[in-house]
Amino acid sequence: MTQLRSQQWYGGEGRDGYLHRAWMRRGVADDGFTKPQIAIANTASDLTPCNMHLDEVSLAVKAGVAEAGGIGLDLPVVSLGETLVRPTAMLWRNMAAMAMEEMFRANPIDGLVLLGGCDKTIPALLMAAASVGIPAVVVPGGPMMNGMFRGKRMGCGTGVWQLSEEVRAGTLSQEAFLASDRSMIRSKGHCNTMGTASTMAVMAEALGMTIPGTAGTPAPDSRLLEAATATGALAVDLVREGRTIGDVLTKEAFENAIVAIAACGGSTNSVIHLMAIAGRLGIELTLEDFDRIGATVPLLVNLQPAGAFLMEDLYNAGGLLAVLAQVRDLLHPEPITVTGRPLVDYLDDQPIWDPQVIATREAPLIPAAGEGTAGAGIAVLRGNLAPNGAIIKPAAATGELLVHRGRAVVFDSIEDFHARVDDPDLDVTPDSVLILRGCGPMGYPGMPEVSNLPLPQKILATGVRDMVRICDGRMSGTAYGTVVLHVSPEAAAGGPLGLVQDGDEIVLDVPNRSLVLDVPEAELAARTPSAALVAGFAKPTRGWERLYIDHVQGADTGADLDFLVGASGAEVARESH
Incomplete structure (x- = not known):
C-alpha cells in the first residue's frame, strides 16, 4: 500500500501534524491515525425524504470500515430533494457536486463511500468523486416498497401523473385523488418506478461503482444494510489496493451503463447525468453514443412508467444482474467493478425468477431498433x-x-x-x-x-x-x-x-x-x-443562479458548468498552517 493521503495531515512530529491529530483525537487511539480514513459522504436530510434513512445506512458502512481496519467518518454533504427544492433540483446538481468535490479534496480522507438515493444525489456524488479521483464506491439508498391503490400497483410519481389527469378529466374525485398519496408512499426509500432515482442506481452498478447485486435492493430490506457493511469493508480494501474511481470509470464502462439503462427502460435524465460524470473524467460521451448503443438494446424490464411492475418486483425477479445476463453479448467484457473483477464475471447463473417482470432476450417487451421501428432505448x-x-x-x-x-x-x-x-x-x-x-x-x-x-x-x-x-x-x-x-x-x-x-x-x-x-x-x-x-x-443578478447562467453548458453535453469539466485531482494547493 502506498502512503495514505491522510498522512499529509496526520503524519510527522511537527506543529501541523500535532494540530490535526489533537483536534481529531476524541477517543481515537494513536494507531487510528495510520489507518485508512474513509469518508462516508452522506446525503441524508429530513428535507430529502427519499434519503432520510441514509443515517442508518451510514452506521452500517461505518461498522464495515471498522471491521476491515479503517476509520469511518460521516461526512454530511449537500442533499437535494427532488419533490421539494425550488425552482428545480437540477439547478443545484452542479453546486452540490462542486461543494462535495471541494470537501473531498480539502479533508484528510483516503477513500469514499457515496450514499445517495434521490435523483440528483448519486450523479452529484459521482461527478465530485470523479473530479477528485480517489478510491470510491456507491451504496444506493434503495427504492420504497410497492405502492398499492384500489388493488393495483401504484408507482411513486407515475401515479401522480395518471390520477391527476383523471381528476381533470372528471373520471376520479378530488377526494379519492388526495387519499391516494398514503397508498403511494408506504416506506422509506426513493421512487419505486424506473424513474431517475432507480435509473441512477442501475447506472452506478452498470458503471461498476457498487458491489454487484446491490442496485435496487429495497430501502426497508435488511439486505441493504448487509450490503452497506460489506461496502464499508470494501472501501478499506480499495485504499490498500490503490484502486481509484478512474480505474473503474472508463469509456467502455459508460457504454455498458447505456446498455443497462436501455434494457431497463431507464429515465431520460440519465443522458445529462452520464455525460456530466464522463466530462469530469475527460471522457467524450455524446448523444450519438446513446442512440448508437441504445438502438441495439431491447426493452426487457416491465416496470412503470413504461410497463406494469415496480422496483420491489424487479429485485425479487432477479434484479439488474439477471437483466444484464440477457444482454451480456452487448456489454464490454473488460471494465472492472469496484471489487476488481469485471462486471460480466457476475452474470453467470443469474436466472429470471419472474418472466412477467424481466423478459428474455428472445421475447423482449420491445425489440431493438430495426428498419422503420423506433426501438426501446432513448x-x-x-x-x-x-x-x-x-x-x-x-x-x-x-x-x-x-x-x-x-x-x-x-x-x-x-x-x-x-x-x-x-x-x-x-x-x-x-x-x-x-x-x-x-x-x-x-x-x-x-x-x-x-x-x-x-x-x-x-x-x-x-x-x-x-x-x-x-x-x-x-x-x-x-x-x-x-x-x-x-x-x-x-x-x-x-x-x-x-x-x-x-x-x-x-x-x-x-x-x-x-x-x-x-x-x-x-x-x-x-x-x-x-x-x-x-x-x-x-x-438573476447575484448568487448561484447568476454563476450558473453565466457558465452552464447545454443539455446536449450534460449541462455542467464549463469550468468544472475535467478532473482536478486530489492534491490540495496550500498547507493549512
Missing part, C-alpha cells in the same frame, strides 16, 4: 428544430404518435401554459403538438421537469390521454407520454424552438430520428423570439 432526434439534438423515450410513448405531423400550439413559459391550457377557446385538437419553451438550463434556470405537459382539459374530456409534446426542459423519470425533451440549443440560447409560432407544422419521425419545423428557411431567418418568451427568461 432515441436522439435531429433536424432544424433541434440542431444539437433532442431526445425521446419510445418505450414510454404512444406508438401511433412516434410518426406524426401536427400544428404547433405554443406556450412561452410554464406560467403561460398554466394560464391558458384549460381555456375552452384554446385552438387545440388531439393532433396538435404542444410546444413549451424557455425551460432549458439557462432559460428557467435549471431545466425543470415540466416537459410532460398535462393535456388540455377539453382534450382529456374526449378520452385522449397522450399528445406530442416538445420542450427544452426535462421530464421526471417517472413520467410517460410522447414527449420530446432536452431540445438543444434551448430557446434562451437562441435555439430555433424560440422561433416556432402557433399553427406551424411540426414533423416528428422517431424511427428515422427526425424532428423538423416545416417552415421555409428564409421565413425562419426573418423571425425573432417573441417578447413574451424573452421576458420569461431568468435574469
Whole structure:
C-alpha cells in the first residue's frame, strides 16, 4: 500500500501534524491515525425524504470500515430533494457536486463511500468523486416498497401523473385523488418506478461503482444494510489496493451503463447525468453514443412508467444482474467493478425468477431498433428544430404518435401554459403538438421537469390521454407520454424552438430520428423570439443562479458548468498552517 493521503495531515512530529491529530483525537487511539480514513459522504436530510434513512445506512458502512481496519467518518454533504427544492433540483446538481468535490479534496480522507438515493444525489456524488479521483464506491439508498391503490400497483410519481389527469378529466374525485398519496408512499426509500432515482442506481452498478447485486435492493430490506457493511469493508480494501474511481470509470464502462439503462427502460435524465460524470473524467460521451448503443438494446424490464411492475418486483425477479445476463453479448467484457473483477464475471447463473417482470432476450417487451421501428432505448432526434439534438423515450410513448405531423400550439413559459391550457377557446385538437419553451438550463434556470405537459382539459374530456409534446426542459423519470425533451440549443440560447409560432407544422419521425419545423428557411431567418418568451427568461443578478447562467453548458453535453469539466485531482494547493 502506498502512503495514505491522510498522512499529509496526520503524519510527522511537527506543529501541523500535532494540530490535526489533537483536534481529531476524541477517543481515537494513536494507531487510528495510520489507518485508512474513509469518508462516508452522506446525503441524508429530513428535507430529502427519499434519503432520510441514509443515517442508518451510514452506521452500517461505518461498522464495515471498522471491521476491515479503517476509520469511518460521516461526512454530511449537500442533499437535494427532488419533490421539494425550488425552482428545480437540477439547478443545484452542479453546486452540490462542486461543494462535495471541494470537501473531498480539502479533508484528510483516503477513500469514499457515496450514499445517495434521490435523483440528483448519486450523479452529484459521482461527478465530485470523479473530479477528485480517489478510491470510491456507491451504496444506493434503495427504492420504497410497492405502492398499492384500489388493488393495483401504484408507482411513486407515475401515479401522480395518471390520477391527476383523471381528476381533470372528471373520471376520479378530488377526494379519492388526495387519499391516494398514503397508498403511494408506504416506506422509506426513493421512487419505486424506473424513474431517475432507480435509473441512477442501475447506472452506478452498470458503471461498476457498487458491489454487484446491490442496485435496487429495497430501502426497508435488511439486505441493504448487509450490503452497506460489506461496502464499508470494501472501501478499506480499495485504499490498500490503490484502486481509484478512474480505474473503474472508463469509456467502455459508460457504454455498458447505456446498455443497462436501455434494457431497463431507464429515465431520460440519465443522458445529462452520464455525460456530466464522463466530462469530469475527460471522457467524450455524446448523444450519438446513446442512440448508437441504445438502438441495439431491447426493452426487457416491465416496470412503470413504461410497463406494469415496480422496483420491489424487479429485485425479487432477479434484479439488474439477471437483466444484464440477457444482454451480456452487448456489454464490454473488460471494465472492472469496484471489487476488481469485471462486471460480466457476475452474470453467470443469474436466472429470471419472474418472466412477467424481466423478459428474455428472445421475447423482449420491445425489440431493438430495426428498419422503420423506433426501438426501446432513448432515441436522439435531429433536424432544424433541434440542431444539437433532442431526445425521446419510445418505450414510454404512444406508438401511433412516434410518426406524426401536427400544428404547433405554443406556450412561452410554464406560467403561460398554466394560464391558458384549460381555456375552452384554446385552438387545440388531439393532433396538435404542444410546444413549451424557455425551460432549458439557462432559460428557467435549471431545466425543470415540466416537459410532460398535462393535456388540455377539453382534450382529456374526449378520452385522449397522450399528445406530442416538445420542450427544452426535462421530464421526471417517472413520467410517460410522447414527449420530446432536452431540445438543444434551448430557446434562451437562441435555439430555433424560440422561433416556432402557433399553427406551424411540426414533423416528428422517431424511427428515422427526425424532428423538423416545416417552415421555409428564409421565413425562419426573418423571425425573432417573441417578447413574451424573452421576458420569461431568468435574469438573476447575484448568487448561484447568476454563476450558473453565466457558465452552464447545454443539455446536449450534460449541462455542467464549463469550468468544472475535467478532473482536478486530489492534491490540495496550500498547507493549512
